[in-house]
Amino acid sequence: MPPNKPPASGSNPVPEPLLTRLIVAPVLFVSFLISLFLIDRQTYASIFGRSPSKDGYYHSHQRKLAKREMDEAFQMRRKVIVALCALSAVSLAIVAWGIESLWTVWRFRASPPTR
Numbered sequence: 001m002p003p004n005k006p007p008a009s010g011s012n013p014v015p016e017p018l019l020t021r022l023i024v025a026p027v028l029f030v031s032f033l034i035s036l037f038l039i040d041r042q043t044y045a046s047i048f049g050r051s052p053s054k055d056g057y058y059h060s061h062q063r064k065l066a067k068r069e070m071d072e073a074f075q076m077r078r079k080v081i082v083a084l085c086a087l088s089a090v091s092l093a094i095v096a097w098g099i100e101s102l103w104t105v106w107r108f109r110a111s112p113p114t115r
Helices: 016-046 061-112
Strands: none
Touching: 016 061
């Protein structure tokens, strides 16, 4: 009798949970894009800024710069996620305050005047 072999990794992929597909993956993707944007701005500001040496460093080392930018973006991603969570919490608080204020105004105007 042949021994039982574990299924090959490529034969039956395990489906991702719904939570991962709807929330976690987009948050990770957006945080990576934002961190890459921030790193990219820093890199190009230092490369194309006014510097006395014009030796073509950017054009001759694009692959190294791209790898460095990707590494820095992955390292910065956690901070960006924290900032996005804080921004979301503040936005949610402002929206809740606005809804509560509108509800109070509407309730005050809808109530009959008392004599």
